[in-house]
Amino acid sequence: MRIALENGYRIRSYRAGDAAALVAYADNRNVSRNLRDRFPYPYTPQAADAWLRHVAAQEPETSFAIATAEELIGGIGVEPGEDIHHRSGEIGFWLGEPFWGLGIVTSAILVFTPWAFEHFGLLRIWAGVFASNPASARVLEKAGYSFEGRLRGAVVKDGEVLDELVYAKVREDSSADAWGPTPHRG
DSSP: EEEEEEGGGGOOOGGGGGGGHHHHHHHHHHHTTSOOSSSSOOOOOHHHHHHHHHOOOOOHHHOOEEEOSSEEEEEEEEEEEOGGGGTTTEEEEEEGGGTTTTSSHHHHHHHHHHHHHHHHTOSSEEEEEEEOOOHHHHHHHHTTTTEEEEEEEEETTTEEEEEEEEEEEEOOOGGGGGGOOOOOOO
């Protein structure tokens, strides 16, 4: 998969050669402190290799690199729900600190969201943001996501209990009949 963004950035499939850039940008406490614990810290070469093996085996592909023409600088993906939530998906994203504040993630979410709605047959895409991370909340708002609520004490990160802010974007016509059966997901 490859989608062009503004200013030469892109969303693309991960590549085997992304390991060094993954370590360079993901092994940063300022990045990992705003993400789930499954995003490792420290981010070692072994963690990068394990991640690249994981995404290479995804069927369907749900996790993608945010990149320049030269290298990976972050990631974005959607995790489709299951059971009664099979038409919802959770979006996640991260970006290397040297690229913060340039509008890259907002641009990525603006193009990735409609792609994910269409590709996965989703009616709703949501994100949970730690209350201690107002920058990600602003990114989602700029990308057209609406604040839906605060889950008090829902997250424990590094021993600290945090609220989680829930944002979502709902497809314009979100009736189940309007979009037909759920596409096959592997």
